[in-house]
Amino acid sequence: MTTLAALTLALLGSPLFIIIAALAVVSFVGEGIDPTVVFIEMYRVSDMPALSAIPLFALTGFLLAESGAARRLVDMSNALLGWLPGGLGIVAVVVCALLTAFTGASGMTIVAVGGLLFPALLRAHYPEGFSLGLLTTSGSLGLLFPPSIPLILYGIVSGTSIEDLFVAGIAPGLLLVGLLCIYCVVIGRRQRASTSGVVQPAVGLSVDVPATATAEARPPAWSALREGIWELLLPIVVITGIYSGTIAVSEAAALSVLYVLVVEMAVHREITWRHLPGIIHRTMVLVGSIFVILAAAMAYTNFMIDAEIPTRLLGYIQLHVSDRLVFLMLLNIFLLAVGCMIDMFSALIVVVPLVLPIAKGFGIDPVHLGIIFLTNLEIGYSTPPVGLNLFIASARFERPILSVYRASIPFLLLLLCALLIITYVPQLSLFMID
Amino acid sequence: MASPPEDENLKSSIPDRTEDALLTLLTALLVVLAVSQIVLRNLFTVTLMWAEPVVRMLVLWTAFLGALIAARENRHIRIDAVLRLLPDEKRPYVDLLVNLFNAVACGSLAAIAADFVHDEHAYGMRGALELPTWIFQLIFPLAFGVMCWRYLRRCLSSLRSILHKP
Numbered sequence: 192m193t194t195l196a197a198l199t200l201a202l203l204g205s206p207l208f209i210i211i212a213a214l215a216v217v218s219f220v221g222e223g224i225d226p227t228v229v230f231i232e233m234y235r236v237s238d239m240p241a242l243s244a245i246p247l248f249a250l251t252g253f254l255l256a257e258s259g260a261a262r263r264l265v266d267m268s269n270a271l272l273g274w275l276p277g278g279l280g281i282v283a284v285v286v287c288a289l290l291t292a293f294t295g296a297s298g299m300t301i302v303a304v305g306g307l308l309f310p311a312l313l314r315a316h317y318p319e320g321f322s323l324g325l326l327t328t329s330g331s332l333g334l335l336f337p338p339s340i341p342l343i344l345y346g347i348v349s350g351t352s353i354e355d356l357f358v359a360g361i362a363p364g365l366l367l368v369g370l371l372c373i374y375c376v377v378i379g380r381r382q383r384a385s386t387s388g389v390v391q392p393a394v395g396l397s398v399d400v401p402a403t404a405t406a407e408a409r410p411p412a413w414s415a416l417r418e419g420i421w422e423l424l425l426p427i428v429v430i431t432g433i434y435s436g437t438i439a440v441s442e443a444a445a446l447s448v449l450y451v452l453v454v455e456m457a458v459h460r461e462i463t464w465r466h467l468p469g470i471i472h473r474t475m476v477l478v479g480s481i482f483v484i485l486a487a488a489m490a491y492t493n494f495m496i497d498a499e500i501p502t503r504l505l506g507y508i509q510l511h512v513s514d515r516l517v518f519l520m521l522l523n524i525f526l527l528a529v530g531c532m533i534d535m536f537s538a539l540i541v542v543v544p545l546v547l548p549i550a551k552g553f554g555i556d557p558v559h560l561g562i563i564f565l566t567n568l569e570i571g572y573s574t575p576p577v578g579l580n581l582f583i584a585s586a587r588f589e590r591p592i593l594s595v596y597r598a599s600i601p602f603l604l605l606l607l608c609a610l611l612i613i614t615y616v617p618q619l620s621l622f623m624i625d
Numbered sequence: 626m627a628s629p630p631e632d633e634n635l636k637s638s639i640p641d642r643t644e645d646a647l648l649t650l651l652t653a654l655l656v657v658l659a660v661s662q663i664v665l666r667n668l669f670t671v672t673l674m675w676a677e678p679v680v681r682m683l684v685l686w687t688a689f690l691g692a693l694i695a696a697r698e699n700r701h702i703r704i705d706a707v708l709r710l711l712p713d714e715k716r717p718y719v720d721l722l723v724n725l726f727n728a729v730a731c732g733s734l735a736a737i738a739a740d741f742v743h744d745e746h747a748y749g750m751r752g753a754l755e756l757p758t759w760i761f762q763l764i765f766p767l768a769f770g771v772m773c774w775r776y777l778r779r780c781l782s783s784l785r786s787i788l789h790k791p
Contacts, residue, residue: 200723200726201703201704202704202706202707203707203708203719203722203723204703204704204705204707204708204719204723205703205723205726205727206696206701206702206703206727207701207702207703207704208692208701208702209701209726209727209730209731212730212734213730213733213734216733216734216737226737227737227738227740227741227744229734229737230737230738230741230762230765231741233765234685234758234762234765236685237681237682237684237685238681242681242684243655243659243680243681243684245684246652246655246684246687246688247655247656247659250652250656438663441659442663444659445656445659445660445662445663446660446663448656448659448660449656449660467649467653468645468649471648471649471652471653472645472648472649472694474652474691475648475652475687475688475690475691475694476691476694476695476698476700477691477700478687478688478691479687479688479689479690479691479692479693479694479695480691480692480695480700480701480702481702482684482688482689482691482692483688483689483692483701484702532704532706533702533704534702536702537702576706577706577709582709
């Protein structure tokens with residue numbers, strides 16, 4: 192009865208943290224436990240390891256998104272990769288992946304990059320459906336790369352080593368990026384063949400590089416590289432720092448903020464002191480809305496674990512499913528549905544504590560489970576009918592939602608293939624971890 | 626009728642600006658402290674023992690401040706798939722129901738949080754900077770109390786748009 196009421200209110204748009212906190216209070220009171228326990232649990236959130244990494248990396252992402260970093264990354268990768276068949280498509284995939292690793296899955300990637308790349312792709316005679324689908328599905332690509340906030344959040348919620356997750360995400364992330372790049376090459380070849388004779392205006396995406404520069408591509412390439420090198424160094428520094436064990440995840444987060452502040456305020460001078468309150472505001476509203484769900488869910492999942500709900504669920508599932516592969520298949524279907532219903536952060540916070548013990552019962556490594564989780568949620572983001580990326584893309588590119596649905600289908604099929612590989616080849620995620 | 630414009634009556638007021646200023650200030654403090662901690666440790670091998678717990682409390686406070694501003698701007702994470710399918714004229718009714726629930730839930734949570742802080746005060750536990758923990762935990766009743774108020778005002782504005790229907 193309570194659950195039904197909660198579900199109805201959630202579907203009608205009541206904030207998830209209120210639903211979860213209310214459920215926690217009602218459950219504890221129902222067991223005759225003092226509801227102040229809810230706040231003991233909420234306060235315990237502040238003890239979680241690597242907690243400060245979330246606001247700090249989020250701030251890094253927002254700073255990058257609000258500066259001209261997206262444009263510089265586009266120019267630079269265009270200079271490096273634009274000459275390939277399907278080059279501009281590859282540029283889109285790579286830039287989206289790089290940016291999303293820092294901005295997380297908040298739709299910021301589509302907003303930041305889409306405005307540059309969508310017109311550019313159309314100008315270069317890529318089919319509209321292809322361009323639309325590419326940018327829509329690429330909007331959450333890169334979540335498997337460090338230091339993505341969903342990866343950190345999974346580590347925190349599941350008690351898994353964040354460093355291990357950072358290592359584990361790389362190969363599966365490259366698989367997703369690689370498959371999309373191959374598709375871009377295929378489409379690019381076809382497009383080149385059909386428009387042969389037309390000079391592909393691959394350069395000329397931003398105001399800095401004139402569109403006529405195609406013939407003399409050398410100097411723009413060099414200047415694009417020089418412009419973008421600062422931002423390109425950031426992931427390299429962060430990743431080597433963490434992998435070499437020199438710095439902890441939360442330290443890397445603090446250093447990234449410092450680095451991006453210096454680069455955007457002193458080197459490029461695109462962000463001034465006056466911009467900072469607004470950027471902090473937007474960052475912390477996002478972080479706060481994730482954090483309260485985390486706090487509320489701490490209380491509620493602890494209640495569920497005390498009530499041995501995951502254990503009972505495991506028993507029930509094991510009665511019907513004995514095979515690990517079948518379980519993984521069911522898990523994927525379940526997570527895809529979750530991923531297109533609710534946003535990634537709440538999905539992680541709410542579902543991980545329930546699924547983790549069950550998956551362990553089936554002998555699935557928690558790190559591998561994390562990668563499966565994130566891949567699913569990433570795909571769920573662009574899955575019709577209610578994947579968030581679809582709506583963001585529809586609004587950003589001013590195209591009807593149904594065309595966005597149609598456009599994203601081939602990409603989703605590709606990503607689903609990658610998901611199957613990631614799910615059934617655990618070595619892909621685990622081979623670099625002892 | 627189209628859904629009412631977002632927050633016509635929630636223009637930036639003094640309490641709003643206080644929240645914004647406090648959020649900016651505490652987040653800046655968080656960044657400065659987190660950064661200087663690393664710089665000091667790695668360049669000067671000085672470890673600030675007190676810094677880590679303070680950073681954690683700053684995360685707690687900035688996050689809850691962010692959350693109550695999210696309530697003001699109606700930006701909390703929610704499932705809006707069903708809302709998208711809802712015809713515009715039904716919106717105010719659903720909004721009224723949902724916001725009424727939100728207000729009641731946040732109000733009860735604020736009361737429970739106040740109880741919790743009261744208990745902690747009685748236990749006299751100490752946290753960051755040797756300060757009593759209840760001071761840090763004050764953010765709970767504060768945040769839920771303000772959110773309750775925010776959702777009550779939303780109820781009023783939904784009620785108004787129901788009554789003023791042409």
